[in-house]
Amino acid sequence: MTTDVVVVGGGPNGLMLACELGLAGVRPIVLERLPEPNREPKANGLLGQVVRMLDRRGLHERLSGSAEPPQPNSAYFMFGALSLDLSLLEDSPVHALPAPQHRIEQVLQQRALELGAEIRRGHEVVGMSQDDDAVTVEIAGPAGAYRLRARYLVGADGAHSVTRKLSGIGFPGVTYDRMTVRSAHATVPTEWVDPDTGTLDVPGYGTVAPFLPHRTEHGGFSYAPLPGHPPLLSTTEWDQPETGTPMSLDELRASVRRVLGVDVPLGPPEGEGPHVLRRLTGGNTRVAERFSEGRVFLIGDAAHVFSATGGGPGLNLGLQDAVNLGWKLAAEVHGGAPPGLLNSYGTERRAAAHRMVLNAQAQSALIAPGGDVTGLREVFGELLRDRNAVRRLAELTTGADVRYDMGGAATHPLVGRFAPELALRTSTGVVRLAELTRTARPLLLDLTEEATLARTLSEWHDQVDVVTAHPQTGAPTALLLRPDCHVAWATASPHPDAADRQALRAALRRWLRPVELVRT
Numbered sequence: 169m170t171t172d173v174v175v176v177g178g179g180p181n182g183l184m185l186a187c188e189l190g191l192a193g194v195r196p197i198v199l200e201r202l203p204e205p206n207r208e209p210k211a212n213g214l215l216g217q218v219v220r221m222l223d224r225r226g227l228h229e230r231l232s233g234s235a236e237p238p239q240p241n242s243a244y245f246m247f248g249a250l251s252l253d254l255s256l257l258e259d260s261p262v263h264a265l266p267a268p269q270h271r272i273e274q275v276l277q278q279r280a281l282e283l284g285a286e287i288r289r290g291h292e293v294v295g296m297s298q299d300d301d302a303v304t305v306e307i308a309g310p311a312g313a314y315r316l317r318a319r320y321l322v323g324a325d326g327a328h329s330v331t332r333k334l335s336g337i338g339f340p341g342v343t344y345d346r347m348t349v350r351s352a353h354a355t356v357p358t359e360w361v362d363p364d365t366g367t368l369d370v371p372g373y374g375t376v377a378p379f380l381p382h383r384t385e386h387g388g389f390s391y392a393p394l395p396g397h398p399p400l401l402s403t404t405e406w407d408q409p410e411t412g413t414p415m416s417l418d419e420l421r422a423s424v425r426r427v428l429g430v431d432v433p434l435g436p437p438e439g440e441g442p443h444v445l446r447r448l449t450g451g452n453t454r455v456a457e458r459f460s461e462g463r464v465f466l467i468g469d470a471a472h473v474f475s476a477t478g479g480g481p482g483l484n485l486g487l488q489d490a491v492n493l494g495w496k497l498a499a500e501v502h503g504g505a506p507p508g509l510l511n512s513y514g515t516e517r518r519a520a521a522h523r524m525v526l527n528a529q530a531q532s533a534l535i536a537p538g539g540d541v542t543g544l545r546e547v548f549g550e551l552l553r554d555r556n557a558v559r560r561l562a563e564l565t566t567g568a569d570v571r572y573d574m575g576g577a578a579t580h581p582l583v584g585r586f587a588p589e590l591a592l593r594t595s596t597g598v599v600r601l602a603e604l605t606r607t608a609r610p611l612l613l614d615l616t617e618e619a620t621l622a623r624t625l626s627e628w629h630d631q632v633d634v635v636t637a638h639p640q641t642g643a644p645t646a647l648l649l650r651p652d653c654h655v656a657w658a659t660a661s662p663h664p665d666a667a668d669r670q671a672l673r674a675a676l677r678r679w680l681r682p683v684e685l686v687r688t
Contacts, residue, residue: 170302171197172501174318176293176331178202180269181468181486182324183276183285187225188494190283191608192651194501197316198285199307201292201325205277207442211269211483212394216566217586218484219263221491224605224653230275231267237589237602238263247552247561248534249383250545254562256555261568266394269483296321296334296464303463320497322465324490327452329470335461341454344475344532348408349448352420353398353437356391366393372430383535385542387427398437400444403427406537415447451475453528455521459514467493472521474528481524484567488652489517495608495651499681504631506681516572527564572654575678576671580658582644587653592637599637609633610656610680611649617662621646624669627682648675 173189175182178200189196214222219238222228229235240260245252254260277287288309295306303321307314323331332339360369366378368391376382381404382389388404403423411419417434424432437443455472459465468486493513499505534545551557563569571584582588590601592613604611610632614621619636632648646664648657657675659668 170317170319172318173197173320173322173497174199174303174305174316175322175324176305176329177324177326177468177470178273178277178287178289179324179326179468180272180276180483181490182322183273183280184487185322185324185467185490185494186280186285186287187227187276187283188491188608189498190280190285191225192495192498192502194498195284195286197318198280198287199291199293199305200287200289203290203310205270205273207270211272212392212400213264213266213268214272214484214487215264216262216484217568217570218487219265220586220589220602221488221653222265223602225608226602226606227275227279228265230279231265231272237600238265244377244380245562245565246380247565248531248545248548249381249388250534250549250552252552252558252562254558256558257562261559261563261566263566268394268397272483293325293330293334296331298462298464318463319501320463320465322467322493322497323470324467324486325470327454327469327473329466331464332456332466332470335464335466337461337466338457339454340457341452341473343450343452345450346406347404347449347451347475348406349402349404350415350420350423350446351400351402351448352415352417352434352445353443354401354417354420355398355435355438356401357433361393370428370430370432373428381535383545384427384429385537385539386429387423387537388535389424389427398439398443401432401434404535410449415445417445419447453525455518455525459518460510465493465497465513467517471517472524474524475532481528485521485524488520488567491652492517504681506678509679520567520570523564523570524567574654574656574675576674579671580644580655580660582647582655582658585655587647587649587655590643592635594635594637604633604635605649605653607633608651610651611635611647613637613647613649615643616645616664621664621669621672624672625676627673628676628680631680632676646672648672650679 172194173196175185175196175198178198182198186196186198223238228238241262242254242260245254245262291307291309293305294308297304302317302319305316323329325331368376376391379392390402392400421434452473453475456466459471467489469482474481496509496513500510574584592599612632612634614636622634625632644658644660645662646659647655650656656679657672
């Protein structure tokens, strides 16, 4: 028996893909080598466009515990430990969702199971081969070795991906061995912490804003008072000799002294663990040569890794890989994929990964030690007084500047971009766009005065959801959204003409196979 899709890796990216496939009616098997979920503290939250994407799937409420939609940060942010004044922007692209990685995995696993995924823990992939029809996977499980045959295999198994290695896909990039990052959960004197802002006031040094990296000529420092956990303190230094001893709080105290020039009394963490106490030396920035090989695909850290720059770029990017691939893979399984649809995954997401490489490299250069970098930062800081510069860097950091090539002559500025949030006045009341995208189906929003665009969909019948609503001032009058919420077509005309309708049909043909071809 051949299953449709096997996902290797039960972390956030693999589970997100399982959710996306489940929404499209595909029931994947997820193989995770760890017998139990890993509760080791890793990522502490999500940042940027991925937060809005989770809202589009109804997952933001589960993770945040609030029915309120995500709100942008309109105060300040950082790029390379330089302040970005987001108050200069009318609409900030910076959205944050504080949540430890184990909680993210817990919510995604629950949703994947609700949608019919099968998750097998303690099952490790040890071999793989493929032919024209399927991939054969060799697995070591708790009850012994066995094989699975799948039409498609997706590697979501991390930076040391077995899937990538067995597929023969190269992983070029750069390894950095100069940088040492030390992190630990610890307590600080309560009188040093502002109870309203969470700012840390270090005597003899000054204030340190919470959650944002702070750079000196000797290294970097950050203070993250996460809700429900002891504060997480981290330092970054360059060219530190190897100690050969286990990481300790004393080592972190000495590192803080070197970076800030003053002593910070750190106490042991309070409450139940697990607690962070680690030292990481070096880092990697790598992007796979290709994101697929035959019937095998890569997402997340299996496809790209980045040196630490803040904001959790790997996880944010990986979850969006899953959303991009899920609907395309499901369309192929169901026979509804037009030519080239699966190939567009690698084209689109490799471009997004290389954009994140640029982000990582630029920020790494700006946080490096030394007086010459300080001079560069002063000049760069002057540029950050400009509204356009702030917007471009905020969008780069959050992934909001990603724009896919939708083919044809895209005349509307939204085409290719992630759809903005809209409050739509329909016949049944006001509804947010995010409430209309939770089924992961293509969506046509018809805000024109005649509301007759549905007639254009005759060849696609029930493949596209259509919502009509009252026009909004300053908003496009019609949008076609792909399942990943990127705009495939748009118009600002209140009375779409023949050219508008022809462009809409061209977009439909590019991303959806006509019903009569699917059925045959």
